[in-house]
Amino acid sequence: MAELSPADRHKSHDLGLHAEQLSGRTQQVFFSPEEGDNYTYPEGFDVDFTKKAEIDAAEMDGPQVNLRIRELMGEGYGHIVVKNPLAKHSLGVGILNRLKLDFEGSLGYFGCGLIDGPNVHIQGRVGWSCAENMMAGVVVIEKNAGSTFGAALRGGDLVCKGDVGSRTGIDMKGGTIIVGGRAGAFTGFMMQRGRIVILGDAGINLGDSLYDGTIFVGGTIASLGVDAVPGEITDVEAGWLEKKLATYGLKAPRGVENLTKIVAGKQLWNYDNLEPSEKKIAL
Amino acid sequence: MSDKTGDVDYYLSQSGLDSEREKEIGQHIGYRYDVNLVPDYERLTPFLARYIETMGWPDLNWLEDVHMGYEEGRPAVFDRNINGWVSVPQDLELPDNQQDRDMLARELLVKFQMSPRHPMADLNGAYRKF
Numbered sequence: 312m313a314e315l316s317p318a319d320r321h322k323s324h325d326l327g328l329h330a331e332q333l334s335g336r337t338q339q340v341f342f343s344p345e346e347g348d349n350y351t352y353p354e355g356f357d358v359d360f361t362k363k364a365e366i367d368a369a370e371m372d373g374p375q376v377n378l379r380i381r382e383l384m385g386e387g388y389g390h391i392v393v394k395n396p397l398a399k400h401s402l403g404v405g406i407l408n409r410l411k412l413d414f415e416g417s418l419g420y421f422g423c424g425l426i427d428g429p430n431v432h433i434q435g436r437v438g439w440s441c442a443e444n445m446m447a448g449v450v451v452i453e454k455n456a457g458s459t460f461g462a463a464l465r466g467g468d469l470v471c472k473g474d475v476g477s478r479t480g481i482d483m484k485g486g487t488i489i490v491g492g493r494a495g496a497f498t499g500f501m502m503q504r505g506r507i508v509i510l511g512d513a514g515i516n517l518g519d520s521l522y523d524g525t526i527f528v529g530g531t532i533a534s535l536g537v538d539a540v541p542g543e544i545t546d547v548e549a550g551w552l553e554k555k556l557a558t559y560g561l562k563a564p565r566g567v568e569n570l571t572k573i574v575a576g577k578q579l580w581n582y583d584n585l586e587p588s589e590k591k592i593a594l
Numbered sequence: 595m596s597d598k599t600g601d602v603d604y605y606l607s608q609s610g611l612d613s614e615r616e617k618e619i620g621q622h623i624g625y626r627y628d629v630n631l632v633p634d635y636e637r638l639t640p641f642l643a644r645y646i647e648t649m650g651w652p653d654l655n656w657l658e659d660v661h662m663g664y665e666e667g668r669p670a671v672f673d674r675n676i677n678g679w680v681s682v683p684q685d686l687e688l689p690d691n692q693q694d695r696d697m698l699a700r701e702l703l704v705k706f707q708m709s710p711r712h713p714m715a716d717l718n719g720a721y722r723k724f
Contacts, residue, residue, distance in 0.1 A: 349708030466656025
């Protein structure tokens with residue numbers, strides 16, 4: 312790596328971020344027993360849930376709405392209501408704070424993406440990729456959702472009380488997706504961990520190329536994808552499902568103990584080591 | 595359980611190289627803990643209860659996916675914000691079951707992530723655009 316000029320020196324270089332060897336995963340960082348009882352990010356806004364503000368988005372574009380939400384959080388508002396979202400795209404994205412956020416209407420695509428913490432309630436529908444890459448928080452949608460619902464979800468609860476489109480939870484690496492109605496084809500495609508609960512029917516190729524994670528289905532399954540196999544619900548899972556569904560006012564149609572559980576067959580974990588004939592079976 | 599044998603200390607006492615493939619490549623395949631283990635809320639700690647209340651969530655939310663893992667023979671927790679393992683101090687006594695260990699892991703991780711000494715605090719100062 313070329314020698315850096317003094318003008319380029321920055322504390323990020325001292326952290327080794329520009330010359331690190333991309334090998335090894337252990338960072339030799341230890342928890343400190345003296346760490347304080349911190350509940351929010353140090354750079355987060357200090358907001359009060361009882362302090363409420365409204366935004367009328369009718370004459371605003373998406374970035375304007377998002378910047379206004381940020382301004383209000385900076386002023387300490389912890390409860391923000393967005394009126395007339397009019398299915399605009401990318402609303403409510405990138406919120407890394409505790410916040411109550413209500414949308415009185417529908418969102419377009421990529422709504423509430425990249426969030427880390429807020430409690431979001433959407434009265435209407437949402438377009439593609441709602442809450443993609445969500446890290447933490449709660450998003451509840453009262454009506455239906457489009458495709459790739461919760462794509463690459465990392466954590467938190469994402470709830471759609473209606474039906475969702477295809478590839479729901481594609482590539483998800485954590486968190487919980489709950490669907491009150493039906494889910495489209497390839498739900499849980501390439502899922503790596505986390506939980507998907509579908510109270511209605513699931514479309515074709517459910518859990519295709521599932522690496523890990525769990526899918527629960529209350530209705531019928533059109534077909535399972537590659538390496539998705541049935542599993543058995545444990546007592547801890549049954550208790551967790553009961554509690555989780557009740558939280559959002561939902562109920563399994565025939566009781567949580569009668570949900571169908573789908574897990575990874577783990578045949579693809581050793582794909583490179585399989586004989587050609589075995590690969591045909593796995594696929 | 596940490597593994598299929600039911601031994602909670604399995605990855606502290608064993609290499610975890612069980613299959614022929616793992617022995618061949620010298621690396622464990624898959625997670626070193628049960629990523630699908632959901633939390634037992636009977637074991638929620640007071641700190642975590644206060645954290646949930648502060649955030650306004652009905653339950654552990656993203657922390658449901660946090661578990662006590664094992665890296666290089668040490669108990670550790672994976673911190674997604676730095677994409678690496680953070681080790682548990684050696685003098686900290688571990689509970690004898692995975693559910694309590696997971697609650698401990700969640701508490702340690704929240705305190706660390708929300709601390710000004712977390713690497714993200716420096717990154718935030720260096721790269722935040724607005």
